[in-house]
Amino acid sequence: METKEFNFKSFKVNGFLMLFLLLLMLGGTVFCFFGGNAGVIAGCFLALIWFVLLFGFVKLEPNEAVVMIFFGKYKGVLKETGFFWVNPFMSKKKLSMR
DSSP: OOOOOOBOOSOOEEHHHHHHHHHHHHHHHHHHTTSHHHHHHHHHHHHHHHHHHGGGEEEEOTTEEEEEEETTEEEEEEOOOEEEEOOTTEEEEEEEOO
């Protein structure tokens, strides 16, 4: 039987770097709320983006894998151990490789 499994080669970022960037973005969001009417609008927009980006984190332990699906289309399997950030619109299904 032939399998069509392949490694996930798309965009992934170190999770700690992205966590730091999201904390900076949160600080900018709070700062915008004190900038008058235009600042409140910008702050709401940044808060919405921050909330969406928050769902892209993936933590993989040894002998685990994550199947990545982007709007119903298979994009690959992430098998590296670690803490990563990937596109938050991808569906992530954890699998045990034991």
